[in-house]
Amino acid sequence: MPMPIRFVPAIVAFVAGAACASSPAPDFTLSDTHGKPVKLSDYRGKYVVLEWTNPECPFVRKHYNSGNMQGLQKEWVARDVVWLAVDSTRQSSYEYKTPRQLGEWMSAEDAAPTAALVDGTSATGRAYGAKTTPHMFVVDPSGNVIYSGAIDDRRTSNPADAKAANNYVRAALIEALAGKPVSVAGTTPYGCSVKY
Amino acid sequence: MASLALASSIVVAASLAKTEHVQAELVSERTALIPGKPITVALRLKMADGWHTYWRNPGDSGLPTTIAWKLPEGVGVGALQWPAPRALPAGPLVNYGYEGEVLLLTGLTVPRDATIGATYKLAAHADWLVCKEVCIPEGADLDVELPVAERSDPYPQWGSAIAAARAALPTPLQGWRVNARGDGSKVAVSLTPPDNAADPGALRFFPDEEGRIEPSGKQLQERDSNGSYVLTLPAANQLAPDFKRVAGVVTASKGFIEDGERVAAVTIDAPLVGTVVAGAKPSVTSTPVIDLSPPANAVPDSQISFVVAVLLAFVGGVMLNLMPCVFPVLSLKALALAEGHADARVQRLQGIAFAAGIVATFLALAGLLLVLRGAGEQLGWGFQLQSPTVVVGLAILFFALALNLSGVFEFTALVPSAAAEWEAGNPYADAVLSGILAVIIASPCTAPFMGAALGFAFSQSAFVALAVFLALGLGMALPYALFAWFPGWRRVLPKPGAWMERLKQVLAFPLYATVAWLIWVLGAQLDNDAVIRLLVTLVIIAFGLWSWRIYRGGTGRSWAAAAAVALVAAGIVAWPLLRGGEPDARPAVASDAAGPWHAFTPTAVSDLREGGRPVFVDFTAAWCVTCQVNKRMVLNDPQIRDAFASHGVELVRADWTRRDPVITRALAALGRQGVPVYALYRPGKEPLLLPEVLRKRTVLDALATLGPAQTVTLN
Numbered sequence: 001m002p003m004p005i006r007f008v009p010a011i012v013a014f015v016a017g018a019a020c021a022s023s024p025a026p027d028f029t030l031s032d033t034h035g036k037p038v039k040l041s042d043y044r045g046k047y048v049v050l051e052w053t054n055p056e057c058p059f060v061r062k063h064y065n066s067g068n069m070q071g072l073q074k075e076w077v078a079r080d081v082v083w084l085a086v087d088s089t090r091q092s093s094y095e096y097k098t099p100r101q102l103g104e105w106m107s108a109e110d111a112a113p114t115a116a117l118v119d120g121t122s123a124t125g126r127a128y129g130a131k132t133t134p135h136m137f138v139v140d141p142s143g144n145v146i147y148s149g150a151i152d153d154r155r156t157s158n159p160a161d162a163k164a165a166n167n168y169v170r171a172a173l174i175e176a177l178a179g180k181p182v183s184v185a186g187t188t189p190y191g192c193s194v195k196y
Numbered sequence: 197m198a199s200l201a202l203a204s205s206i207v208v209a210a211s212l213a214k215t216e217h218v219q220a221e222l223v224s225e226r227t228a229l230i231p232g233k234p235i236t237v238a239l240r241l242k243m244a245d246g247w248h249t250y251w252r253n254p255g256d257s258g259l260p261t262t263i264a265w266k267l268p269e270g271v272g273v274g275a276l277q278w279p280a281p282r283a284l285p286a287g288p289l290v291n292y293g294y295e296g297e298v299l300l301l302t303g304l305t306v307p308r309d310a311t312i313g314a315t316y317k318l319a320a321h322a323d324w325l326v327c328k329e330v331c332i333p334e335g336a337d338l339d340v341e342l343p344v345a346e347r348s349d350p351y352p353q354w355g356s357a358i359a360a361a362r363a364a365l366p367t368p369l370q371g372w373r374v375n376a377r378g379d380g381s382k383v384a385v386s387l388t389p390p391d392n393a394a395d396p397g398a399l400r401f402f403p404d405e406e407g408r409i410e411p412s413g414k415q416l417q418e419r420d421s422n423g424s425y426v427l428t429l430p431a432a433n434q435l436a437p438d439f440k441r442v443a444g445v446v447t448a449s450k451g452f453i454e455d456g457e458r459v460a461a462v463t464i465d466a467p468l469v470g471t472v473v474a475g476a477k478p479s480v481t482s483t484p485v486i487d488l489s490p491p492a493n494a495v496p497d498s499q500i501s502f503v504v505a506v507l508l509a510f511v512g513g514v515m516l517n518l519m520p521c522v523f524p525v526l527s528l529k530a531l532a533l534a535e536g537h538a539d540a541r542v543q544r545l546q547g548i549a550f551a552a553g554i555v556a557t558f559l560a561l562a563g564l565l566l567v568l569r570g571a572g573e574q575l576g577w578g579f580q581l582q583s584p585t586v587v588v589g590l591a592i593l594f595f596a597l598a599l600n601l602s603g604v605f606e607f608t609a610l611v612p613s614a615a616a617e618w619e620a621g622n623p624y625a626d627a628v629l630s631g632i633l634a635v636i637i638a639s640p641c642t643a644p645f646m647g648a649a650l651g652f653a654f655s656q657s658a659f660v661a662l663a664v665f666l667a668l669g670l671g672m673a674l675p676y677a678l679f680a681w682f683p684g685w686r687r688v689l690p691k692p693g694a695w696m697e698r699l700k701q702v703l704a705f706p707l708y709a710t711v712a713w714l715i716w717v718l719g720a721q722l723d724n725d726a727v728i729r730l731l732v733t734l735v736i737i738a739f740g741l742w743s744w745r746i747y748r749g750g751t752g753r754s755w756a757a758a759a760a761v762a763l764v765a766a767g768i769v770a771w772p773l774l775r776g777g778e779p780d781a782r783p784a785v786a787s788d789a790a791g792p793w794h795a796f797t798p799t800a801v802s803d804l805r806e807g808g809r810p811v812f813v814d815f816t817a818a819w820c821v822t823c824q825v826n827k828r829m830v831l832n833d834p835q836i837r838d839a840f841a842s843h844g845v846e847l848v849r850a851d852w853t854r855r856d857p858v859i860t861r862a863l864a865a866l867g868r869q870g871v872p873v874y875a876l877y878r879p880g881k882e883p884l885l886l887p888e889v890l891r892k893r894t895v896l897d898a899l900a901t902l903g904p905a906q907t908v909t910l911n
Contacts, residue, residue: 157333
């Protein structure tokens with residue numbers, strides 16, 4: 001009879017794991033900065049990072065001015081991770097960027113996402129419940145969100161903090177690519193509000 | 197007295213930092229430091245209108261203000277003491293913070309061995325994030341110099357303000373029992389009052405920590421059978437680990453009474469019993485709608501649940517029957533029922549068939565819209581009438597129907613005999629067709645209720661969109677079905693008789709009026725040439741139908757030939773209009789961008805808003821009857837024009853008479869799929885969406901939220 005008891009923790013862990021098993025990432029099709037449609041589900045089989053962005057936001061600029069975001073993009077795109085930057089600023093906001101403006105900003109920043117996407121109706125932002133810029137999501141190859149939240153643990157707008165911080169996205173990708181469960185799967189994001 | 201004079205003369209004014217949006221300074225409650233005694237100092241932040249800074253838990257976004265002290269040796273510093281925050285909506289998100297002015301307090305202790313007569317410089321570096329739509333991180337090095345003295349007085353300018361702020365700091369709730377229980381994705385906080393406690397009014401909980409309670413989630417307040425006030429709070433979607441205590445500030449609209457004093461905010465800290473799982477994603481499904489209208493068409497919460505949307509759509513469908521542009525068809529249908537068959541069963545089935553026609557058309561429209569949306573078409577509700585082809589076709593159809601009602605020709609004689617038999621033999625098919633017709637005419641009349649439901653449907657899955665459309669169709673069909681089903685209700689209809697012919701003729705006039713309106717719409721979409729082309733077409737059709745009637749009356753075949761020639765000629769004249777194709781890209785349309793109104797461009801609103809002035813946008817279309825009524829009765833009213841002018845409101849008219857993807861997207865951004873939509877963008881505040889049926893009072897109330905009117909010099 002001791003045998004089943006030994007299995008109890010494993011079962012509990014399994015059930016708990018299933019319960020908070022990552023939620024499916026809502027699919028979307030958005031135009032990139034060249035007007036080309038990009039569909040999330042076309043990237044099934046790869047890890048996808050979703051980065052909610054808004055060039056007007058000082059917290060976004062913190063990570064771009066410090067080179068932190070570009071560095072992450074290059075680091076992970078090189079390892080076959082798809083990186084999609086999404087701008088959900090509503091079209092009527094004066095922070096709204098047309099695809100071209102967003103593209104120009106990305107080039108000026110030497111950014112290297114797989115694609116930068118304009119979500120002028122904010123529909124995709126709403127579907128993900130994206131709250132802040134930046135707000136980061138990591139989607140696994142089967143289309144489930146395995147990390148959602150802040151980019152790192154330094155909740156400031158100071159560019160100097162970006163490098164020193166513990167980067168949750170990097171940590172999640174390292175664990176996931178090594179086949180391990182993501183230990184910090186959710187944090188509270190910080191930054192400017194998404195301009196719904 | 198002497199000491200006050202002395203102290204005041206020694207004190208150096210606190211250094212003041214001014215940024216574009218914030219005035220910051222360090223201020224002291226007392227005029228001097230007393231060795232061994234505590235003193236309260238404050239970081240005073242005065243925000244520009246509409247800007248806010250954040251509480252220790254900033255809510256969905258933002259950052260708390262921080263203070264790093266640089267103090268003389270031996271001065272002790274306590275924790276930052278935060279006044280109770282306010283919930284500040286940012287679109288669908290909610291932040292916790294302060295608007296206007298805030299005093300963030302810190303208690304300092306003066307060392308016992310401080311030398312009397314010395315001057316201490318209390319310095320700090322403060323960082324804050326100040327946001328409106330835009331967020332700006334700001335900071336300042338601030339200081340205040342105070343003498344060390346044996347006694348002190350209240351600082352003249354700030355003493356009483358700081359003392360009041362200190363007294364108002366939330367402190368633990370006295371005399372009440374507080375329990376917190378986790379239940380699934382909800383946390384129920386129950387506050388049990390002592391005997392004879394007064395009602396605290398509306399409560400709101402502000403969690404100390406992030407990742408506990410979803411900031412934008414609805415906090416439900418109930419009173420249970422024990423008399424406890426129970427706040428049901430939604431757990432955070434991004435639930436932080438180790439949720440063991442429910443700690444935070446509770447504000448009460450009527451206040452808690454403690455020692456005879458009214459206390460507006462208290463702190464609670466209760467162990468959490470039970471377990472909590474992460475809550476739903478925040479409902480960021482709709483734009484902020486602040487509806488000034490009476491509850492009839494108010495959307496009380498920015499979160500429309502599926503059920504509410506379907507209900508709204510249903511009621512909207514029923515209300516469509518009352519819309520002026522449905523009237524002709526409604527009348528025709530009522531007439532048909534009065535003429536009706538003796539067999540109640542046939543009538544019932546006809547009623548059902550008519551309802552089925554309506555519902556099927558709505559579903560077909562929804563399906564079509566979904567297909568078009570999927571294809572990336574920037575189309576919205578009412579799009580049928582954005583096409584000149586449809587307008588011309590409807591004008592011809594209604595004109596012919598009107599001539600029929602006027603008695604110019606008999607309808608049965610018009611169609612080939614086979615089709616006539618088919619129609620006569622199939623009253624149900626007939627009824628289905630009239631149902632379809634009813635919907636086609638009704639679509640441009642976006643009744644109150646419909647805007648929000650449609651906006652909801654289009655941001656949702658195909659299933660939800662179809663459900664909403666189904667509800668719209670059922671709502672519109674309901675009166676007819678009831679009418680046909682309950683013969684008793686039909687008794688209110690007059691008995692058939694000679695009046696019927698006259699009534700039929702009278703009913704022609706609403707149809708003529710509809711034709712006149714459609715011609716005007718066409719003029720707005722295309723040009724004068726198109727209008728004369730359509731009018732000539734109608735004249736030829738009138739001649740043809742008249743000829744046809746003479747032929748049917750038994751006169752020579754030449755009249756039949758005349759009728760045929762006339763119909764062919766009408767087809768030829770109308771062909772350029774019916775052939776369709778997109779109207780050219782010349783800027784439309786209803787000549788409305790004249791006078792004080794700016795034309796709508798993608799940047800018009802943001803450009804004007806940047807000027808710091810309020811902007812009112814009228815989303816309208818020539819084919820939208822409600823829009824035209826609102827424009828003539830309200831927006832063009834001298835009183836309203838004056839009110840716009842005296843508030844310095846910039847006026848923008850977005851004309852959606854023809855397809856315009858920019859306006860379609862702008863409407864979608866507001867959560868709407870149809871016109872009319874009236875949006876008032878206010879500096880530093882949420883945009884206000886006005887109800888679809890405007891009244892002068894509503895517009896004036898909305899303008900009143902801008903603050904007092906100013907005299908604007910016009911040059």
